[in-house]
Structures are given as structure tokens and as C-alpha cells.
Amino acid sequence: MIKVGIVGGTGYTGVELLRLLAAHPEAELTAITSRKEDGMPVADMFPSLRGHVSLAFSAPEKARLNECDVVFFATPHGVAMAQAPELLSAGVRIIDLAADFRLKDTATFEKWYGMPHSCPEILKEAVYGLPEINRDAIRNARVVGLPGCYPTSMQLGLAPLLAQGKALVNESTLIADCKSGVSGAGRKAEIGTLLAEASDNFKAYGVKGHRHLPETTQGLEAIAGRPIGLTFVPHLVPMIRGIHSTLYARILPESRDIDFQALYEDYYRNEGFVDVMPKGSHPETRSVRASNMLRIAVHRPENGDLLVILVVEDNLVKGAAGQGVQCMNIMFGLDEKLGLKQVPILP
Structure with missing residues (x-):
């Protein structure tokens, strides 16, 4: 089983990750962080996950993210790059749903996101997470920056x-x-x-x-x-x-x-x-x-x-969380469709 952590699980992409990973046969949800909601059961915030997710939110310093195999960042821009060095040194792979590892030019990143890039060396090795274009590079990546929607x-x-x-x-x-x-x-x-x-x-x-x-x-x-x-x-x-x-x-x-x-x-x-x-x-x-x-x-x-x-x-699935799970499957040598075979809902 792949031990999965999620940083920033209280937003829409975070709850989508939870929905998808809770039904993924090879994923074990290990930690989900939120400093503000520390101790609150996830299902209390998102009743749709009752009976599917038993985790509670925990403050980042309590979450033991360095024991995960992969950590998803469903956070504002700037959070992933701040935590990436420590996680990578512990052998954890990173999938970022924000923009920290999308743009290869740091000056362009700083222009559009209004902050300096804190780890340009990690940015150099990061892989852009569009599977249909970069599948081979994603397979061996330590850091994946997911595309925007x-x-x-x-x-x-x-x-x-x-x-x-x-x-x-x-x-x-x-x-x-x-x-x-x-x-x-x-x-x-x-x-x-x-x-x-x-x-x-x-x-x-x-x-x-x-x-x-x-x-x-x-x-x-x-x-x-x-x-x-x-x-x-x-x-x-x-x-x-x-x-x-x-x-x-x-x-x-x-x-x-x-x-x-x-x-x-x-x-x-x-x-x-x-x-x-x-x-x-x-x-x-x-x-x-x-x-x-x-x-x-x-x-x-x-x-x-x-x-x-x-x-x-x-925009929340193929444009964000689903594409992240697709990349995770590739990174860990799984069937790319695993956990992602949901039929679209109508109406």
C-alpha cells in the first residue's frame, strides 16, 4: 500500500483528493493537515466522506509526513516549496497541486505569483505533471508540479x-x-x-x-x-x-x-x-x-x-486532484486508471 499524506485538505481540491484516495485500492490515507482544524474529524467537515475517511485533521508538526511514501500539497502557492527539502531528504515523493513547480523560470514565477522561489534547485528537477505529454518523466520523478486546470x-x-x-x-x-x-x-x-x-x-x-x-x-x-x-x-x-x-x-x-x-x-x-x-x-x-x-x-x-x-x-478532477492521482499511479508503477474509473454524474 502507498502511504499518502495530504497537506491542506480543507479546500475543494483537498476534498476531491480525499474522495478519490479513499476508494483507491492501493492507497492508505495516513495524514491530512490543517493547523486551524487540528483534531477535527475529516467527516465532520465533509459529511460526504462519513464511513469512508476516519482520519482527523492534524497540525503539520504532528502529521509525521516524513513517514509517507507520497505527499500531496493542496495548498496556496508557496507552501510546497517551503516543505519540499525536508520531505525529499526523508525519501518522500511530492505532488503539488499549486504552482510552485510548474514554471521553470524563477523570474516568471516571481512575476506572476508575487513571491521569490525558495528552492530553485528542486525546481530544476521537478516534472510537469501532464501524463499524456510527460508520462515517462513522471514515472521516475521525485517532485511533480501539476498543471493548472x-x-x-x-x-x-x-x-x-x-x-x-x-x-x-x-x-x-x-x-x-x-x-x-x-x-x-x-x-x-x-x-x-x-x-x-x-x-x-x-x-x-x-x-x-x-x-x-x-x-x-x-x-x-x-x-x-x-x-x-x-x-x-x-x-x-x-x-x-x-x-x-x-x-x-x-x-x-x-x-x-x-x-x-x-x-x-x-x-x-x-x-x-x-x-x-x-x-x-x-x-x-x-x-x-x-x-x-x-x-x-x-x-x-x-x-x-x-x-x-x-x-x-x-476542473477539480482532471484539472487537479484526479490528475494528481493519475500521476501517483504512474510514479508507483500502478495501472494509470486505478482509483479513477468513476462514471461522470448526471444530472
Whole structure:
């Protein structure tokens, strides 16, 4: 059994980790930390876990995280990098759901997250936790920095176009028009996510710049092996969970005869958590709710020179906790789907 610890288990990604790991046949939940809720049974905070999780929250200094095989950080940015050196020296592997180990350039990290990076040497060895792209590197990683929820949808939506060794689309004018439910903002009191503010409303934000843009650009350029240009506009929509990303790419004249539907199907043929839907499909966020599945539909309106790629995922599962468990499975040599076979819930 894999002894698992979770740092910061009181947020939405934390409770998702608990939900998934409680049903994982090879995971043993060993510790979950919260200084404020020290001593409180997890099931008292999250009644959905009654009968499934018997742990109580404990203050970090009591949690004996160094006895775990792997520790997940479902914490604000900056926490994982502060604790990483001690855990790694004890032989513990780390999966961080925040941004501490996503961006390889420390100056870029400091610009977008407003704090210095405290362990750049560990950052150098950290692996970006997008299994469909970095599976081999994840397998031997000591530290995995999970992608953000938006970047997961954008990178997996555009990867087949960029991974062909030559440009098929105009890679300097890619556009990502993305929508997220309010759980993406975290489990905290904030005016913009109050019911009276977010319900019956739809708005863009971060248009002048969003911290997920440099992360996504970094990932797409690694896939393509060359510079790319991306315009990313996120939106908040009045739903609890889910991401819908509409991606636009202009087809180059020499690529007009390519069957892009077949290209996507071939690229993801052996991926258990990416579903390339039949031609003409319109995936819905509810078709992936509470699951680790990401669904993609490829459109070419009027057989013109514009590709429209539709991508849906659950931001808390494939966009966060589920992807973390997927990475854990890879790191410990398990079936990648173990503990992640939940059927999406409907309605």
C-alpha cells in the first residue's frame, strides 16, 4: 500500500483528493493537515466522506509526513516549496497541486505569483505533471508540479496540432476562449464568488494577463519545439465545477487537405482519459462531472481554414486532484486508471 499524506485538505481540491484516495485500492490515507482544524474529524467537515475517511485533521508538526511514501500539497502557492527539502531528504515523493513547480523560470514565477522561489534547485528537477505529454518523466520523478486546470484543457486541446514536427496551423495566432465554474477560485470567502455575484452572471477576467498564460505557453512550446503565440481569455460562468475551452487555430494553406479528426483520434488513441468524440460533437461540461475524463471535439466550420477545438473537463478532477492521482499511479508503477474509473454524474 502507498502511504499518502495530504497537506491542506480543507479546500475543494483537498476534498476531491480525499474522495478519490479513499476508494483507491492501493492507497492508505495516513495524514491530512490543517493547523486551524487540528483534531477535527475529516467527516465532520465533509459529511460526504462519513464511513469512508476516519482520519482527523492534524497540525503539520504532528502529521509525521516524513513517514509517507507520497505527499500531496493542496495548498496556496508557496507552501510546497517551503516543505519540499525536508520531505525529499526523508525519501518522500511530492505532488503539488499549486504552482510552485510548474514554471521553470524563477523570474516568471516571481512575476506572476508575487513571491521569490525558495528552492530553485528542486525546481530544476521537478516534472510537469501532464501524463499524456510527460508520462515517462513522471514515472521516475521525485517532485511533480501539476498543471493548472485551464492549462490542462488548452494543452491537451492543442497538442495534436503542435506535435507533428512541422507547423500545421498558424502557431503565432492561437486563441483560447475558456470558461470555468466558481470552484476554480477555491473554497474561500470572496465577493466575486458569492451566490448573489456569480449566479445569473457571465464575465471575462484576466484579459490583460493571467498567470496560467505563461504556464500554458511554456507547455505548448515544449510540445512544439518552437515558439508559439497564444491569446488566452478566461471567463467565470455560474456553475460549480467544470471547464469548457473553445480553441481556435488558423490552418496553413499547405495543411488544408489534412483530416484533423483522424489526426486527433490517432494522437489520443491509447489515452484512457482523453475522449476524442465523433465528428460534429459538442461536448458538455456535465458529461465529465466528477470524473477524470477530458473530452475533445474537432470542428472545421464550412470546411474552411479555421479549426475550432472544443474541450471539456472537470476542473477539480482532471484539472487537479484526479490528475494528481493519475500521476501517483504512474510514479508507483500502478495501472494509470486505478482509483479513477468513476462514471461522470448526471444530472
